[in-house]
Amino acid sequence: MLAKITFNPMVEYKSDKNLSELLKAMSDTTRRSLLTQLCQQGASRVTDLADYYDMSLNAISKHIKVLEKSELVTRKTIGRTHWIEANLKRIDIAENWFKELKSIWELRLEKLDELMKNGDTSND
DSSP: OOOOOOTTTOOOTTTTTHHHHHHHHHHHHHHHHHHHHHHHHHHHHHOOOOOHSSHHHHHHHHHHHHHHTTTTTTEETTTEEEEEEEEEGGHHHHHHHHHHHHHHHHHHHHHHHHHHHHHHHOOO
């Protein structure tokens, strides 16, 4: 019989803070849209990005700052022009977390499948 699979919610992940920042940044529709736009079009000026949205330049700048804090975008200033570029290297933090979750569920499903094949319905 397979061993019980347990989950300890008190386990801390090394990149927990980074994951939280990343998920917070990606939780907003406008920020996801900005990131998608930057991936599709490449580096863009802040003013050009603002033209796509029905909000002020200041509001777009605040969204960009959240993306910068989570390191999903980088900013390059040339003269008075600010260029924003996508930086997807940090996505692996969320990707790895989702892989861990998927792995846990796959193990649980394998155990359930084995229990069903053996006709065992007890929780030993």
